Structures are given as structure tokens and as C-alpha cells.
Amino acid sequence: MKPTRTIFAALAVSVLALAGCGGGGDPLAEETAEAPNGSDAPADTITVGSANFPEAVLLGEIYAGALEAKDVKVEKKLNIGAREAYIKGLEDGSIDLxxxxxxxxxxxxxxxxxxAKPDEVYTALQSAVPSDLTVLEKSSAEDKDAVVVTQETADKYKLKSIGDLAPHSKDLVLGGPPEWKTRPTGVSGLKEVYGVEFKSFTSLDVAGPLTIAALKGGRVDAGNLFTTQSAIAQNxxxxxxxPKLLFTAQNVVPLxxxxxASDTVTEALNGVSANLDTPTLRDLVAKVEVDKQNPAAVAEEWLTQNGLS
Known part of the structure; x- marks a missing residue:
């Protein structure tokens, strides 16, 4: 029951098409590991970037809209790629936030x-970020990485937790974003924390249509999705x-x-964090992923409802 090469090629084209309307980018392209560009962001402007999956794009639109409501000049370079890419953008000055x-x-x-716990993670993070960067107030909204399987696979192997994969993992294929090969929350972390070592790893996308299709079609047995994703309940x-907290607290926070980070910018972004919780984030993501609404429009509606626009 493996999807054909033609189907996966079509899905890849769909992902590229989404990039033009604020959805996911092309996670299989080599460019995802590079900074957006080397040109400095304007000194009087906040250039907002984001990772290349719908929720990150939506959050970038929310940040941008909140800043614009405070008369801050904003440019957007959303849907950049993986963390390794947009951190370079922050470092080279081509994005600011x-x-x-x-x-x-x-x-x-x-x-x-x-x-591992929310406040402990946030305190440690404040000390860990480079001296030229800072994190503002975290929101209570949380979206974690997750290892996800189909109901059929869960029933077959009696799976409830990640550790339950260990006796069977040498016969199973894991799918996820390319960077999961090296991230401590990916392949190496699953082995170190849970003793789960898969037969192979298939590079797909950032919790997007390729991963969902690979799980549904049996190309992979387990995959990486995010806990706020509508696709989990839909499929x-x-x-x-x-239980061992490989995936620690993951509160949304502006970097x-x-x-x-002027007083005006800080006030606007902290206002977003104060109003954003997990159920709200899940609902907003569903409007983008399921209802196919424009992320900018979803962001504007939420900002208006919360007096932030």
C-alpha cells in the first residue's frame, strides 16, 4: 500500500504551491538549510520571519499584525525553512523576529x-540565547513534537507510549523532517531516551502533507507531527x-x-503572548489547515477580537 512516486511528486508540487499563499514550504529543497538572504533588515523596520509550516506562518502573521497596530514598520519573510535556516537570518541581520x-x-x-517544565525551560532559555538575541514573554500556548502512528499500527503492536515501540522498532520506518536525523529530539533522542532504534529514517517534510500521506499510505510506520495539528483527529x-519528556515544554515565544526589542515592540509582542493559549492556537491552526483560510486574515481576525489590532 505504498503511495506511488507520481503521488509523492504531486504532493511535493502542492507543498511548493502552498509557499506562495503562506502555507508550508518545500522542505526537501536544499535551500531550507540556508539563511533567507544576506541583506540587513532596515534599521527602522522589524523584519518578521518564520519556519516553513502553517502554524509558524500564522504566528508570524500575528506578530506582524500586532506590531503594525502599534505603528511599527514591518516586513515579512515568512516560510523560510527549518530552525537552522532562520537562526542564520537572525545572525546575519536579514530578519529580526x-x-x-x-x-x-x-x-x-x-x-x-x-x-523540562515550562517555567524551568523558559528560565534556562533566557540564559542560553546568544547575547545579541532575546526572548520576550512566553505564552501559555504550547505545541509539541509528537511521534504519531495510525490506529492500525497502534493496535497491531499495542502501542500507547514511545517506549512501546522499542521491541518492534528495528522492523519499522520513521518519517520526519530532514533535520530530525541530527536533532537531539529526533532519531538520536529516541534511541538515547527510549531505546527506540528504527530500521530506517525517511526524510519528509515539517509535519506536513508528505508526512501525513506517508503515514496513511504505509510508507512510514511512525511520523513526526505537532500536537496542535488538525490532521491527527482527521485521520x-x-x-x-x-512519559520521559523527550519533547519538553514547548511554549510559543518571540525570539x-x-x-x-524597543518598549513599543516588546509591549505589542507580550500582548500577543498574554492572550494566546493552547486551545486558541489549535482553533486558529484549524482555520488555516482545514478551512484553508489565509493566515494573514486569520491573524487579523484574532488580533481584532483581542483588542490587539
Whole structure:
């Protein structure tokens, strides 16, 4: 029951098409590991970037709209790629601000970090970010990585938690974004924390249509999705429990170049964090992923409803 090469080629084209309207980017392209460009962002402007999946694009639109409501000049370079790409953009000055997640960002800057609970992770992150960057207030909204299987696979192997994969994993294929090959929350973390070592790893996309199709079609046995994704309920996928907290607290937080974090900018972005919770984020993501609404329009509606626009 493996999808044909033609189907996967068509899906890849669909992903590229989404890039033009604020959806996911092309995670299989070599460019996803590169910075957006080397030109500096204007000194009087906040250039907002984001990762290349719908929720990140939506959050980038929310940040941009909140800043514009405070009469801050904004440029958008959304849908850049993986963390390894947009961090380069922050470093080279081509972007100033990105929506991030506390746990994975902490592990990016400090691979030895052990904090797992929300406040502990946030405190550690504040010390771990480079001196020219800063994180503003975190929201209560959280979206974690998850190892997901189909209901059929869960029933076949009696899977409830990630550790339950261990006796069977040498016969199973894991799918996820290319960077999962090396990230401590990916292949290596699953082996180290849970003793789960898969037969092979298939590079797909960032929790997008390729991963969903690969799970549904049997090309992979387990895949990486995000806990707020509508596709989990739509496809009756099973999110495996993570009792050892491989995926630590992942609160949405603004990561910004410190020199651009003026009082006005900080107030606007902290206002977003104060009003954003997990159920709200899940609902907003569904409007983009399921209802196919424009992320900018969804962002504007939410900002208006919360007095932030």
C-alpha cells in the first residue's frame, strides 16, 4: 500500500504551491538549510520571519499584525525553512523576529539542557540565547513534537507510549523532517531516551502533507507531527505518550534581535503572548489547515477580537 512516486511528486508540487499563499514550504529543497538572504533588515523596520509550516506562518502573521497596530514598520519573510535556516537570518541581520518554541529552542542553543517544565525551560532559555538575541514573554500556548502512528499500527503492536515501540522498532520506518536525523529530539533522542532504534529514517517534510500521506499510505510506520495539528483527529492518528519528556515544554515565544526589542515592540509582542493559549492556537491552526483560510486574515481576525489590532 505504498503511495506511488507520481503521488509523492504531486504532493511535493502542492507543498511548493502552498509557499506562495503562506502555507508550508518545500522542505526537501536544499535551500531550507540556508539563511533567507544576506541583506540587513532596515534599521527602522522589524523584519518578521518564520519556519516553513502553517502554524509558524500564522504566528508570524500575528506578530506582524500586532506590531503594525502599534505603528511599527514591518516586513515579512515568512516560510523560510527549518530552525537552522532562520537562526542564520537572525545572525546575519536579514530578519529580526521569529515565533519560536521554548523547549526545542533551548536544546538548539544548549544540547546539554535538562529542563523540562515550562517555567524551568523558559528560565534556562533566557540564559542560553546568544547575547545579541532575546526572548520576550512566553505564552501559555504550547505545541509539541509528537511521534504519531495510525490506529492500525497502534493496535497491531499495542502501542500507547514511545517506549512501546522499542521491541518492534528495528522492523519499522520513521518519517520526519530532514533535520530530525541530527536533532537531539529526533532519531538520536529516541534511541538515547527510549531505546527506540528504527530500521530506517525517511526524510519528509515539517509535519506536513508528505508526512501525513506517508503515514496513511504505509510508507512510514511512525511520523513526526505537532500536537496542535488538525490532521491527527482527521485521520484518527494516535499520539504516543512521552512519559520521559523527550519533547519538553514547548511554549510559543518571540525570539528577537535584542537591539530591535524597543518598549513599543516588546509591549505589542507580550500582548500577543498574554492572550494566546493552547486551545486558541489549535482553533486558529484549524482555520488555516482545514478551512484553508489565509493566515494573514486569520491573524487579523484574532488580533481584532483581542483588542490587539
Amino acid at each position: 521569529v515565533p519560536e518554541y521554548t523547549g526545542v529552542l533551548l536544546q538548539y542553543f544548549d544540547e546539554e539542557a535538562t529542563a 484518527d492518528f494516535v499520539v504516543l505518550d512521552d 528577537i534581535v535584542k537591539d530591535k
